[in-house]
Amino acid sequence: MIRIEDYEPIVGQATVEELFLLAQHLQGKVVQNINSTAVGGGVAEILSRMIPLLKQLGVEAKWDVIKGDEKFFVTTKKFHNGLHGVPVEIGDEEYEHFLEVNRENTEELVRGDIVFVHDPQPVALIEKRDEVGKNWVWRCHIDFSNPDPAIWRFLSQFIRRYDAAVFSAPAFAQKIPVPQILIAPSIDPLSDKNKEMPEETINSVFARFGIDRSRPVVTQISRFDYLKDPLGVIKAYKLAKARVDMQLVLAGGGATDDPEGPMIMERVKEEADKDRDIFVLFLPPASDMEINALQRGSTIILQKSLKEGFGLTVAEALWKAKPTIAGAVGGIPLQITHKHSGILTHSIEGTAHWIKQLVSAPEYAARLGANGKEHIRNNFLITRHIRDYLLLFISLFHDGDVVSL
Amino acid sequence: MSDFHFYTKLDQTVLLGIKARNVRELLEGIKEVSDSSIYYHTHRFLLQHHYLSPEPPNDFAYWVSYALGHAALGEQLWSVDIVEFPSIAELRQKFVEILEGHVASTERHIDCPQDQEFHFMASKTFVFSTHYVVHDLTEFVGILGKISINSLYYHMFDAKLRLKHGENDFSRWFRSLGKTELADKSRQLDPYSYTLEGLRRYIIVLVRKYDSH
Numbered sequence: 001m002i003r004i005e006d007y008e009p010i011v012g013q014a015t016v017e018e019l020f021l022l023a024q025h026l027q028g029k030v031v032q033n034i035n036s037t038a039v040g041g042g043v044a045e046i047l048s049r050m051i052p053l054l055k056q057l058g059v060e061a062k063w064d065v066i067k068g069d070e071k072f073f074v075t076t077k078k079f080h081n082g083l084h085g086v087p088v089e090i091g092d093e094e095y096e097h098f099l100e101v102n103r104e105n106t107e108e109l110v111r112g113d114i115v116f117v118h119d120p121q122p123v124a125l126i127e128k129r130d131e132v133g134k135n136w137v138w139r140c141h142i143d144f145s146n147p148d149p150a151i152w153r154f155l156s157q158f159i160r161r162y163d164a165a166v167f168s169a170p171a172f173a174q175k176i177p178v179p180q181i182l183i184a185p186s187i188d189p190l191s192d193k194n195k196e197m198p199e200e201t202i203n204s205v206f207a208r209f210g211i212d213r214s215r216p217v218v219t220q221i222s223r224f225d226y227l228k229d230p231l232g233v234i235k236a237y238k239l240a241k242a243r244v245d246m247q248l249v250l251a252g253g254g255a256t257d258d259p260e261g262p263m264i265m266e267r268v269k270e271e272a273d274k275d276r277d278i279f280v281l282f283l284p285p286a287s288d289m290e291i292n293a294l295q296r297g298s299t300i301i302l303q304k305s306l307k308e309g310f311g312l313t314v315a316e317a318l319w320k321a322k323p324t325i326a327g328a329v330g331g332i333p334l335q336i337t338h339k340h341s342g343i344l345t346h347s348i349e350g351t352a353h354w355i356k357q358l359v360s361a362p363e364y365a366a367r368l369g370a371n372g373k374e375h376i377r378n379n380f381l382i383t384r385h386i387r388d389y390l391l392l393f394i395s396l397f398h399d400g401d402v403v404s405l
Numbered sequence: 406m407s408d409f410h411f412y413t414k415l416d417q418t419v420l421l422g423i424k425a426r427n428v429r430e431l432l433e434g435i436k437e438v439s440d441s442s443i444y445y446h447t448h449r450f451l452l453q454h455h456y457l458s459p460e461p462p463n464d465f466a467y468w469v470s471y472a473l474g475h476a477a478l479g480e481q482l483w484s485v486d487i488v489e490f491p492s493i494a495e496l497r498q499k500f501v502e503i504l505e506g507h508v509a510s511t512e513r514h515i516d517c518p519q520d521q522e523f524h525f526m527a528s529k530t531f532v533f534s535t536h537y538v539v540h541d542l543t544e545f546v547g548i549l550g551k552i553s554i555n556s557l558y559y560h561m562f563d564a565k566l567r568l569k570h571g572e573n574d575f576s577r578w579f580r581s582l583g584k585t586e587l588a589d590k591s592r593q594l595d596p597y598s599y600t601l602e603g604l605r606r607y608i609i610v611l612v613r614k615y616d617s618h
Binding site: 021167172173 | 418421522524529
């Protein structure tokens with residue numbers, strides 16, 4: 001089991017000490033996390049890592065999962081798609097069933113001084129608020145920059161009854177009469193995807209895929225999805241390669257619910273077949289070790305997204321001190337300050353230009369990577385995420401801009 | 406002789422749901438938001454990017470330069486010397502003057518690209534005591550090397566806004582010990598000209614020098 005003290009060599013003793021000091025102010029308070037799945041997905045992953053650490057800090061953290069039938073989850077999947085801008089139709093009966101499932105769950109679940117509800121699925125548990133009378137926080141983990149108006153109208157009637165709402169990026173803030181808190185997601189430096197690994201392991205992964213580490217390697221790790229722009233990445237690579245020798249690695253999951261996905265995958269494969277220096281790797285879900293090695297062994301990491309929720313692959317790359325070139329979209333500008341801790345681009349040509357520059361100027365590239373790593377250390381590791389959650393819970397009991405604890 | 410008790414502070418970031426697409430909207434926002442928002446946008450860079458460079462960038466300058474691509478106005482905002490202003494109200498007024506001057510001098514107001522709007526945020530600050538209490542300068546140096554940068558920030562930066570005459574918590578304590586020259590030197594220090602780790606090292610060197618006197 002990972003101990004909170006294991007993070008001291010990474011973030012410093014003083015940072016961990018501050019977590020213990022903060023946690024003292026939550027003594028006697030039960031924090032009840034509620035979401036809709038115990039395994040799979042980003043929310044379950046972060047809760048399974050965070051709950052044990054909160055307990056070690058002395059916080060009585062609990063985690064419950066709501067139960068729902070297939071019809072319920074079909075509706076909440078529609079919410080998810082609609083909130084991401086995909087056109088969906090949801091009938092009155094589906095909304096009513098959604099509420100019914102929330103009401104059924106309310107009987108069994110709700111207890112705790114702070115009820116911390118994650119994502120839209122359990123949002124209507126707040127209907128119980130008047131009976132329970134405790135502190136309620138809604139945590140939105142998804143891109144909320146342009147929600148479907150009908151779904152937003154439905155959800156907002158519940159969200160506005162909470163004591164606070166938490167979003168992952170500034171652009172997700174809404175006009176609601178509830179305090180809105182910014183808490184960015186995080187990566188865990190001790191997870192398989194991010195922990196240190198021996199050079200031999202990196203070499204063996206590269207050898208397995210036939211990638212030559214003695215030549216520059218430019219890598220993008222992401223789903224084969226239109227919004228991650230893999231074809232734009234190939235174009236940028238070709239423009240840059242006219243001047244500088246390099247290989248390109250496109251690695252990620254093959255499954256996608258993007259209707260244009262299969263066409264894009266076909267095109268990527270076609271392009272790769274024409275160029276022996278392009279490696280297209282379809283990685284199965286349990287490939288954290290391979291992703292870690294590919295990121296660590298690459299010369300430059302790309303994340304040329306056209307749209308992005310938060311883009312934690314950028315944090316993963318920067319944590320490995322990799323010079324990173326990424327699209328200036330979603331949460332990426334929070335992670336990269338242009339020309340300080342990485343490069344932000346807006347076009348294929350701009351991306352090609354910076355690939356060329358960074359391959360040709362390794363000292364400058366290394367400085368960007370080193371700064372990027374420090375930025376992630378200070379702002380996007382799980383310890384900062386825990387700190388923000390502790391502050392969030394404490395803030396429910398204190399008004400004002402400055403609070404003396 | 407009094408003891409020095411180290412405190413620390415942590416900030417929660419509050420989203421205000423107010424955004425700007427151009428200089429005119431930025432100006433309106435700066436006039437409208439609370440002091441804690443002006444504080445956030447002029448100080449958070451120091452804590453989040455403290456390893457990068459000693460220059461004191463503020464979010465307004467960064468956004469005008471990079472999202473609007475307005476180098477000249479960006480430079481004007483960039484050069485606002487935060488340490489010069491004893492209060493957030495006066496600091497706000499300085500930004501208002503610069504932006505009003507710009508708005509009056511031009512008819513053109515370019516909008517930023519989509520998704521690059523300026524989002525106004527604010528800080529909610531939590532102050533709490535650490536376990537560290539020191540009784541003399543030798544102990545002070547030992548602990549200063551250990552405390553978090555948040556604690557250093559609280560005693561050097563926040564103190565300047567809390568205390569008058571440019572005093573910070575360290576200089577005030579040094580003065581109470583009768584170390585007037587050390588107190589004056591610490592008070593005159595422009596903390597915005599250092600990275601936080603650089604500032605920590607500088608104060609340690611300074612105090613060691615006077616501790617041996």
